[in-house]
Amino acid sequence: MYLKTLLFSSLPLSLLYMKEYRLTHPDVTVLDPPDAIQNVYNRQYMLEDVADLNLSDSYGKVGVPRQLVIEKDSSSISDAVSKAGLRLPLVAKPLAAKSHELSLAYDKFSLQMLEPPLVLQEFINHGGILFKVYIVGEAIKVVRRFSLPDVSKRELSKNPGVFRFPRVSCAAASADEADLDPCVGELPPRPLLEKLAKELRRRLGLRLFNLDIIRELGTKDRFYVIDINYFPGYGKMPEYEHIFTDFLLSLVKQKQ
């Protein structure tokens, strides 16, 4: 059966056009609606659904790092951070998720060197390992990646300043083959990920996305979602050919 599908990435221009197009072409399957996609393009809102979900069961707890949005005025950042009670170090991320110029701020005084608009997020030590959880409709695939190393209290006092760091996902090698400490490298429990993916599919209104998840150092079951990407590089997902084909076939079946 012939299935017409559309993927929309050039936002927000396509938004209006899409709404009209959907009305005039009801036979076309839209994989994910542009307004839902747009929500995960802004770091202020992208993690809101994870925070609201506040998932906690016998397999673990999933939250988001505490964060603060700074719209403008870098001189006010230090006060805003104190007021919000955020702990250093902080990861500074541009508000627009398409920009990847991230930095790590070690001390309060250098916060004024940051350039708003940005999101400041508490840095969570996680043993330098990150879990990329790919979601394709009902399917979930998890891979391990090397991530930023932990920051000790000693380093924190010895290294004042703001450090820009390169795009970690481009540099990071797969940690799947690495000989890792089981406390750090063990994949998050499958039932927990299934629950999380199911809820987020519904709340975000999306079918094609990934989650960057870390496990807090020294814990077995305390997880944080630090980033959500729409339509990530599925080429790096093992078995993507089967997973994607099955996904498209399931759409055909639904249509029938």
Ligand SMILES: Nc1ncnc2c1ncn2[C@@H]1O[C@H](COP(=O)(O)OP(=O)(O)OP(=O)(O)O)[C@@H](O)[C@H]1O
């Ligand atoms: N709150 C945090 N605690 C600890 N490490 C973090 C935190 N936020 C980000 N990182 C580290 O910084 C990296 C990049 O962060 P993030 O994924 O939010 O940025 P990004 O620009 O969207 O990157 P990418 O496109 O590579 O996913 C993460 O892979 C992780 O190593």
Ligand SMILES: [Mg+2]
């Ligand atoms: Mg990321």
